[in-house]
Every structure is written in structure tokens, then in C-alpha cells.
Amino acid sequence: MLRIFNNLTKQKELFKPIEPGKAGMYVCGMTVYDYCHVGHARVLVVFDMIARYLRYSGYQVTYVRNITDIDDKIIKRANENGEAIDALTGRFIEAMHEDSAALGVLPPDQEPRATTSMDQIIDMIKTLVDKGYAYPADNGDVYYDVSKFDGYGKLSGKKLEELRAGERVAVDKVKDDPMDFVLWKAAKPDEPSWESPWGQGRPGWHIECSAMSTDCLGDHFDIHGGGLDLQFPHHENEIAQSEGATGCKFVNYWIHNGFVQIKEEKMSKSLGNFFTLREVLKEYAPEVMRYFILASHYRSPLNYSDQNLDSAKAAMGRFYNALRGVEAAEVSDGGEYELRFRKAMDDDFNTAGALAVLFELVNALNTAKAEKSSEQAAQLAGQLKCLGAVLGLLQDDAEAFMKGGVSADGGLDDAAIDVLVLRRNEAKQEKNWTESDRIRDELQAQGIVVEDGAGGTIWRRE
RNA sequence: GGCUGGGUGGCAGAGUGGCUAUGCAGCGGCCUGCAAAGCCGUGGACGGCGGUUCGAUUCCGCCCUCAGCCUCCA
Numbered sequence: 381m382l383r384i385f386n387n388l389t390k391q392k393e394l395f396k397p398i399e400p401g402k403a404g405m406y407v408c409g410m411t412v413y414d415y416c417h418v419g420h421a422r423v424l425v426v427f428d429m430i431a432r433y434l435r436y437s438g439y440q441v442t443y444v445r446n447i448t449d450i451d452d453k454i455i456k457r458a459n460e461n462g463e464a465i466d467a468l469t470g471r472f473i474e475a476m477h478e479d480s481a482a483l484g485v486l487p488p489d490q491e492p493r494a495t496t497s498m499d500q501i502i503d504m505i506k507t508l509v510d511k512g513y514a515y516p517a518d519n520g521d522v523y524y525d526v527s528k529f530d531g532y533g534k535l536s537g538k539k540l541e542e543l544r545a546g547e548r549v550a551v552d553k554v555k556d557d558p559m560d561f562v563l564w565k566a567a568k569p570d571e572p573s574w575e576s577p578w579g580q581g582r583p584g585w586h587i588e589c590s591a592m593s594t595d596c597l598g599d600h601f602d603i604h605g606g607g608l609d610l611q612f613p614h615h616e617n618e619i620a621q622s623e624g625a626t627g628c629k630f631v632n633y634w635i636h637n638g639f640v641q642i643k644e645e646k647m648s649k650s651l652g653n654f655f656t657l658r659e660v661l662k663e664y665a666p667e668v669m670r671y672f673i674l675a676s677h678y679r680s681p682l683n684y685s686d687q688n689l690d691s692a693k694a695a696m697g698r699f700y701n702a703l704r705g706v707e708a709a710e711v712s713d714g715g716e717y718e719l720r721f722r723k724a725m726d727d728d729f730n731t732a733g734a735l736a737v738l739f740e741l742v743n744a745l746n747t748a749k750a751e752k753s754s755e756q757a758a759q760l761a762g763q764l765k766c767l768g769a770v771l772g773l774l775q776d777d778a779e780a781f782m783k784g785g786v787s788a789d790g791g792l793d794d795a796a797i798d799v800l801v802l803r804r805n806e807a808k809q810e811k812n813w814t815e816s817d818r819i820r821d822e823l824q825a826q827g828i829v830v831e832d833g834a835g836g837t838i839w840r841r842e
Numbered sequence: 843g844g845c846u847g848g849g850u851g852g853c854a855g856a857g858u859g860g861c862u863a864u865g866c867a868g869c870g871g872c873c874u875g876c877a878a879a880g881c882c883g884u885g886g887a888c889g890g891c892g893g894u895u896c897g898a899u900u901c902c903g904c905c906c907u908c909a910g911c912c913u914c915c916a
Binding site: 390407408409410411416417419420421422423424426451452453536537538539542543585606607608609610611612613614636637638639640641644645646647648649650651675676677679680681683687688690691692694695698701702724727730732733735736737738739740743746747749750808811813816817820829830831832833838840 | 843844847853856857863865866867873874877878911912914915
């Protein structure tokens, strides 16, 4: 039985889908004006893992992840670049898809965009105005009247009075209340705009997610996710908009992943302390990145450092080293390990605990290999790959993973290494240890490690 | 100032009212020409002070400390 920490109630709850056997999940995706950084990678991987685990658990999942392709920052960046907006967003949507694919993130079932959901957005604003939850201001903007929505603050645990007291931004005269937020922004000259009952303009950020999620999944659906930084105000506002407009409960389970930190500080665009995913993937294999993310619980802070990435790399090396040279059997389950794997995952997606079970499997597999029980080894390797797949790991070819280190480009190529290994073996045959060790040192200097096993000599890149 | 969530062995990171997490690193052994990898064994921990309890790292209170939100951010 799957239990999920519901950020709305702040406790773990049994997952009960609205429709038995089905699960609808909406996750706030990227605003596309720059490359994904490691924080984005975490959202992509965490919710991909959740979608995979739900499917593995037998649910028919509809996973929706949106793209924000119109907003202030996009307009600003396009102007700075002297680039058309759709050219800019098109470029970064493509980049984001490349990055996701590299990380083994499966495409969502639906990927709606703000600019192609304008009718739904305008409809929802219209409803909110009609119902008295929103009002057009003198300047052509439309605002949400926060005082009209009783539950405002229920997700983030905030109270309106406290928010007002803490108001740091200069009070905007066109709003009735400083906490009111914009649903529709009147177009300024030279800005992209859409026609609406309130004149030319474009949507505020929060409304698009309310419109797209309910359009794709219905007024009331199971899971809504995103980074913890979206809890307030974004998701709080989504609740106000959606529940105001539909009159029914919006989302049953709210899931937020923790931040990626760097030197004990949040990695973020505004602090400028971020690494883009493509930078990192030049140094580390994608599955190393994925392991790094899944090795800690999704709600914990994730400390980004070279040391931690190196540690993730060593862990992946242990997996693939065990799988190397074994023909994995086609199995449909994880054998005796599956129960403990599920127990961990059922407890609010405890991927760290699940990985510990996979390491136990590695141990058994290595023992089977050492004992030459190849049938047993094949079986265990199959189980390992089977459970790894639930986490989106161990999908590479073991031989390729071990041979493809950082130094794969620029250093010796595979053929050259094979020649040296052959020569070293000839020296070994002649018991010329001086020569064989010299060749080994030469390879070591290039980041190549040779290993003499029962089945011959193999090598890997560090 | 208001509100959240943390503080676990050398590092990373799960978990539990009494019973081995796991990975890396360390130490001893096996294997190896020597290594590497692997296997076996092993040391080492629960921020501080109180309380509840037969017993707390695990529950409660206070304190210290870190991160985050209250403004755009995944």
C-alpha cells in the first residue's frame, strides 16, 4: 500500500485514487528561456520516478507536465537576444527535451503550453470574474481577490493577515489588497498579446497551471507536484483559482521535492549559483546524475558537490561492474528482493532504501559470479535490471558504461587500449612482470584500469 | 518579525522505542606474480539539556544550529 506525504495535510497518507486503478498527476514544468540546471533535473527525475512507480504499482497514470512559454522573463530574454519569442522558447523546449531524454526521463503523457491554452485560460478568468472572485482593475489588468477565497493559505500554512503584515513590495495602487495577484496582464506596447474580454493582454503565471491542469485532468485530480519553491505563492494561487472557478476540491495530494543546494545554499537562477545539466553531463554519465538525485529522499535537500557526484559514480560503477559479463535473464520480477524494494518505495517513495535493496542484490550477484553459478547469476542480474528499471536506472549496457568514463574522449581509443592489453597479456605469458606492469601503469596514467579475472583481462575507464 | 523542514559514524544517506541499513573511505583476511575487482570479517553514530519510559537516536519540552518560504525561482 503506497503512502504519500501530502504537503496539504503535512502527513503521510494512504494513496487512494479518485478513480480506482487510475492516477492523474500534474507537475509544473519549466519556463523556457534558458537551459535546465540541476534543480530542474531533480524535478524531472523525481516525478519521472513517481510516475514509473505508480505504473509499476498497477495504476494507469496520466502524467501532465506543462511548459510555460510566455512570461516576463521570456520577453526580457528575447529582447536582450534580439530574438523572436517563439524562436527562443522553441530552442529551449528542444534543449529541455534533450536533457530529459539524457536523464532517462520518459516523456509526460501530455505537455500543454500556455500559448496554446489561451482559450481555457481566458475562460477560467471569465468564470472567476463572473463568480466575484476576480475583478478588472483600471489599468486593464485582472486581479484575483484573495479575500473572497476562504481557504487562502491552506497549502503553505500562511495567514492573510501575516502575509499583509510582511508585505515587502511597494503597494500597488490598482489592487484592492496587496495580496491580490494578477490573472491577466494588459499588454504594453511591443509585447505579445492575446485578445480577451478585458482587452489585449497575456495571462499571469499562476492561472495557466489552473487552466491546463483542469483541462487535461478534470476539475478534481489526484496528484499535483513541483519544486518546493512553488508551494507559495504559485500553488497556493492555483488552489484559489481552481477551486474558486470550479467550486470543487482541486487536488488530493500535493507533492513537493526539496531543493538542490550548493555549499549549504539553495541553487537558483536568482542567486546565480547554478550548474546547467549539460555542463554536468560533460563530466558525469547521465545515470550517475540520476543516481545522485535518487540516492536521497525527494523531500530532503540535495547537496551538489563534486565529491557527492564522485560518490554516485562509484556506486553506479559497483552496479555495472556486477552486471558486467553476465547475460541477464528475462525476468518479470525482482524475486525475493522485490518485497523489500516495494516496502521502501511504498513509504513515500523511499528511493534511498530501495537502492540499499539493490545493493544487496549486487552482493548476491557477485557471489553467484564468483561461484560460477551462471544460471543463478543470470537470474539475479535480471532481477537487478528489472528493479533498477522501476527507478529508471541500470538501463545502459554494462560493458559500455564501464568503458565510457570521462576520459572517453581525448584519450586512448578502445582499439588502442585493446592492443596494449593484448601486449600486456603477452608479457604476462612470458612472466615478464616488469613489462606487463609498465603497460598497466601506462594505461593507468590514461585513466584506464585493467583487471585480470578468471575469464581473461577486462578494462574500464575511471 | 511570522511560518516550514532539518541536525545520524571520516563522507554521503536511510531507518527504528530494545534487534546489521546501504554506498564510498579505513582496518584484517581470502583471491592475485603484484594489482584491480570481488568475497568474508571488523571498528565507528544518532546537536545540547531536561522529561515520559523498565529502556530513547527514535516520543514530549526547551535551547543551540543549518536550510527554506513570506518577492521571480524546480
